[in-house]
Amino acid sequence: MPRSTNQTRPAPRKAPKQARSLETVAVIVEAAARILEERGHDGFSTNAVAERAGVSVGSLYQYFPSKDALIGALVVRETSLLVEDTKKACAQSTGQAALSAFIAACIAHQFRRPQLARLLDYEEARLPFDADTQRVGRQIHELVIEMLAKSDLPALEDPDLTARETVAIIKGIIDAAGQHGDADTDALAGRVQRAAFGYLAIGPG
Amino acid sequence: MPRSTNQTRPAPRKAPKQARSLETVAVIVEAAARILEERGHDGFSTNAVAERAGVSVGSLYQYFPSKDALIGALVVRETSLLVEDTKKACAQSTGQAALSAFIAACIAHQFRRPQLARLLDYEEARLPFDADTQRVGRQIHELVIEMLAKSDLPALEDPDLTARETVAIIKGIIDAAGQHGDADTDALAGRVQRAAFGYLAIGPG
Amino acid sequence: MPRSTNQTRPAPRKAPKQARSLETVAVIVEAAARILEERGHDGFSTNAVAERAGVSVGSLYQYFPSKDALIGALVVRETSLLVEDTKKACAQSTGQAALSAFIAACIAHQFRRPQLARLLDYEEARLPFDADTQRVGRQIHELVIEMLAKSDLPALEDPDLTARETVAIIKGIIDAAGQHGDADTDALAGRVQRAAFGYLAIGPG
Amino acid sequence: MPRSTNQTRPAPRKAPKQARSLETVAVIVEAAARILEERGHDGFSTNAVAERAGVSVGSLYQYFPSKDALIGALVVRETSLLVEDTKKACAQSTGQAALSAFIAACIAHQFRRPQLARLLDYEEARLPFDADTQRVGRQIHELVIEMLAKSDLPALEDPDLTARETVAIIKGIIDAAGQHGDADTDALAGRVQRAAFGYLAIGPG
DNA sequence: AATGAATGAGGTTTCATTCAT
DNA sequence: AATGAATGAAACCTCATTCAT
Numbered sequence: 100m101p102r103s104t105n106q107t108r109p110a111p112r113k114a115p116k117q118a119r120s121l122e123t124v125a126v127i128v129e130a131a132a133r134i135l136e137e138r139g140h141d142g143f144s145t146n147a148v149a150e151r152a153g154v155s156v157g158s159l160y161q162y163f164p165s166k167d168a169l170i171g172a173l174v175v176r177e178t179s180l181l182v183e184d185t186k187k188a189c190a191q192s193t194g195q196a197a198l199s200a201f202i203a204a205c206i207a208h209q210f211r212r213p214q215l216a217r218l219l220d221y222e223e224a225r226l227p228f229d230a231d232t233q234r235v236g237r238q239i240h241e242l243v244i245e246m247l248a249k250s251d252l253p254a255l256e257d258p259d260l261t262a263r264e265t266v267a268i269i270k271g272i273i274d275a276a277g278q279h280g281d282a283d284t285d286a287l288a289g290r291v292q293r294a295a296f297g298y299l300a301i302g303p304g
Numbered sequence: 305m306p307r308s309t310n311q312t313r314p315a316p317r318k319a320p321k322q323a324r325s326l327e328t329v330a331v332i333v334e335a336a337a338r339i340l341e342e343r344g345h346d347g348f349s350t351n352a353v354a355e356r357a358g359v360s361v362g363s364l365y366q367y368f369p370s371k372d373a374l375i376g377a378l379v380v381r382e383t384s385l386l387v388e389d390t391k392k393a394c395a396q397s398t399g400q401a402a403l404s405a406f407i408a409a410c411i412a413h414q415f416r417r418p419q420l421a422r423l424l425d426y427e428e429a430r431l432p433f434d435a436d437t438q439r440v441g442r443q444i445h446e447l448v449i450e451m452l453a454k455s456d457l458p459a460l461e462d463p464d465l466t467a468r469e470t471v472a473i474i475k476g477i478i479d480a481a482g483q484h485g486d487a488d489t490d491a492l493a494g495r496v497q498r499a500a501f502g503y504l505a506i507g508p509g
Numbered sequence: 510m511p512r513s514t515n516q517t518r519p520a521p522r523k524a525p526k527q528a529r530s531l532e533t534v535a536v537i538v539e540a541a542a543r544i545l546e547e548r549g550h551d552g553f554s555t556n557a558v559a560e561r562a563g564v565s566v567g568s569l570y571q572y573f574p575s576k577d578a579l580i581g582a583l584v585v586r587e588t589s590l591l592v593e594d595t596k597k598a599c600a601q602s603t604g605q606a607a608l609s610a611f612i613a614a615c616i617a618h619q620f621r622r623p624q625l626a627r628l629l630d631y632e633e634a635r636l637p638f639d640a641d642t643q644r645v646g647r648q649i650h651e652l653v654i655e656m657l658a659k660s661d662l663p664a665l666e667d668p669d670l671t672a673r674e675t676v677a678i679i680k681g682i683i684d685a686a687g688q689h690g691d692a693d694t695d696a697l698a699g700r701v702q703r704a705a706f707g708y709l710a711i712g713p714g
Numbered sequence: 715m716p717r718s719t720n721q722t723r724p725a726p727r728k729a730p731k732q733a734r735s736l737e738t739v740a741v742i743v744e745a746a747a748r749i750l751e752e753r754g755h756d757g758f759s760t761n762a763v764a765e766r767a768g769v770s771v772g773s774l775y776q777y778f779p780s781k782d783a784l785i786g787a788l789v790v791r792e793t794s795l796l797v798e799d800t801k802k803a804c805a806q807s808t809g810q811a812a813l814s815a816f817i818a819a820c821i822a823h824q825f826r827r828p829q830l831a832r833l834l835d836y837e838e839a840r841l842p843f844d845a846d847t848q849r850v851g852r853q854i855h856e857l858v859i860e861m862l863a864k865s866d867l868p869a870l871e872d873p874d875l876t877a878r879e880t881v882a883i884i885k886g887i888i889d890a891a892g893q894h895g896d897a898d899t900d901a902l903a904g905r906v907q908r909a910a911f912g913y914l915a916i917g918p919g
Numbered sequence: 920a921a922t923g924a925a926t927g928a929g930g931t932t933t934c935a936t937t938c939a940t
Numbered sequence: 941a942a943t944g945a946a947t948g949a950a951a952c953c954t955c956a957t958t959c960a961t
Binding site for chain 2: 139271278279294295299
């Protein structure tokens with residue numbers, strides 16, 4: 100039997116319903132995050148997620164048409180936070196300042212939930228996401244291109260490639276640090292900057 | 305997907321004593337590589353591998369005590385090639401030359417079979433390998449530490465961390481290039497060097 | 510034959526909450542009984558049980574976490590009937606009357622489904638059951654100790670051993686009769702009493 | 715392929731060959747006993763037996779046409795020892811003396827290898843043995859009939875049934891004692907006699 | 920005779936997904 | 941809308957038995 104029967108509800112009828120749905124969706128997505136963190140990709144099952152979320156599998160499938168769609172939603176949720184911070188970083192006046200802020204955002208993102216971040220990177224690479232999900236993923240790419248175009252940075256032959264590889268460097272180091280359990284984020288930021296700026300052929304300083 | 309036990313002994317269960325066996329083992333491992341490339345982690349099943357190898361599942365399990373052991377053997381096979389090249393790189397007289405050679409080796413390794421390399425990186429991180437398998441993985445780490453200790457490079461506070469992150473940078477860029485299908489390995493080598501040397505605070509030169 | 514793990518939790522995995530479930534559980538257990546009777550231990554497979562029960566394997570595993578758990582449930586179901594009758598037997602005022610009633614109960618139990626009774630004895634000895642299941646098995650033992658302590662019977666040095674062996678004698682003869690197809694339960698009861706009372710050093714009377 | 719090819723048979727040449735074969739057979743049967751004791755019915759596999767015996771599976775199948783035939787041979791080997799002792803017991807002049815000697819023989823038999831004895835009882839009941847194997851099993855039955863016919867014991871209405879049940883009683887108690895680890899065989903013998911003689915309606919003494 | 924690599928049917932168990940209630 | 945029982949394809953792995961060497 101459902102959590103609460105939900106019948107009568109006059110005047111402001113639909114708003115609350117939506118609110119409830121939104122909350123249910125959020126609960127499910129967070130449960131998915133926990134299960135993924137705790138059990139890894141192979142231990143991640145829709146039944147486990149539903150149980151952890153305190154809803155029935157049926158409800159889960161009411162909100163997400165498939166397991167991969169649920170993972171996609173989780174990717175979107177996690178990436179969105181980083182996108183927001185990346186937008187702010189992009190608002191910095193110089194390219195170097197923007198990149199530094201972006202690196203700091205990536206580190207913050209990674210250290211919030213290291214396991215989750217790592218596993219979702221893998222899922223993101225693996226899944227043929229729908230347009231929405233991919234778009235969120237691409238937003239960061241576009242923003243980095245924008246940063247790299249700022250006037251204090253050298254002009255680029257192939258901005259697309261450079262942005263892609265810059266992100267790869269940054270993620271690579273940060274992931275390694277996260278996996279190993281390093282805790283000194285300031286020192287890490289310095290090292291990541293050295294690598295990124297070196298790659299971009301920006302002299303130190 | 306049924307769970308595999310994860311208490312892996314990747315060493316072949318039985319030391320093949322006949323020529324036929326050795327060939328069978330090789331055939332199975334190569335089939336595993338192909339299946340992994342073509343179908344990814346989720347599509348990788350022991351039945352599929354056996355069928356592709358042209359042997360029965362029973363034969364597969366005669367040589368590999370579990371699915372994960374098979375993956376372990378594949379990791380060892382692939383990594384061994386890179387280890388050999390890394391040893392040669394390490395024999396260079398200067399650190400910069402050694403690193404450059406190492407980067408070239410990584411690129412060659414990655415471009416041989418990009419999908420495979422990427423997926424095995426993931427498996428390597430995921431699996432709790434036994435001592436033998438891990439050793440192969442650690443060998444590269446140790447060799448990089450050795451390279452970084454050469455006299456032309458700045459002294460390091462934490463060689464372990466630096467080696468780990470250097471490898472992460474190199475793999476990060478190369479993976480990204482491999483995923484995207486970039487073909488110009490010389491240019492790629494230059495970019496990877498810029499990032500690695502920048503990270504190591506070695507001025508361009 | 511693939512090994513089952515032997516770390517049994519025979520309690521149903523999920524407490525059935527709907528009437529349908531209860532019936533499904535009962536249907537599965539009865540199907541298990543039939544398959545065991547008809548095909549023996551080696552022919553007893555979860556697929557066969559599910560098919561005979563008219564449910565899918567998945568349903569079977571929804572209620573029983575393993576094959577052995579299912580056997581455990583069957584042991585409990587069958588033994589429970591005998592436990593009830595043994596309790597009634599134990600309520601008799603004299604020890605001799607109680608034992609005679611117990612013997613009659615054992616005979617009735619055995620003749621209801623001779624094959625099943627015999628095979629479950631074997632399973633009971635083989636399986637490392639959890640506390641609940643073992644308790645059902647031990648109840649009979651405790652009740653027999655209680656019977657043997659009644660004042661009309663000789664005092665015992667080692668009630669535990671005596672109860673164990675008394676039950677062994679009774680089961681031994683009855684099993685032999687059941688295996689051979691003897692049908693005269695009254696005569697059988699007499700012979701069992703002679704053996705049991707002889708063992709207990711109670712003169713014929 | 716049959717148990718042994720058995721064709722030519724010249725003068726002295728074959729003696730060594732036969733000796734070797736006999737020894738191999740004995741080694742395999744003993745290995746079977748050990749595996750059964752250590753791993754139980756479900757862990758008993760022909761591959762394990764061959765390995766333990768230090769021969770190839772192929773050789774095992776040269777001497778035993780099937781797994782069940784191997785178990786049958788083990789049953790015969792174990793039972794034969796008891797048959798010999800039962801024959802000696804049967805040579806006693808009185809029935810009571812014969813039965814007492816038989817009981818002692820059964821106890822000795824059971825305590826030699828308790829696990830093995832118990833598991834083979836089960837196999838014996840389960841398997842549809844070939845004529846040879848069954849005959850060995852029946853020999854004891856016949857010998858007990860002979861004992862029961864001796865003049866100091868009451869005449870029997872149904873010697874077949876009585877012998878069967880007498881053996882069941884004796885085995886029942888002794889098994890129970892063996893399973894529980896009781897070590898005092900003299901006291902056990904006394905209790906078994908009380909039960910058996912009680913069953914046979916022979917007063918104590 | 921002996922070997923042991925190979926076979927493959929079959930066993931146990933999981934889990935994404937559906938649908939009657 | 942929600943529930944959760946039910947489904948069944950498919951995964952991993954074993955082992956009795958065969959047969960080329």
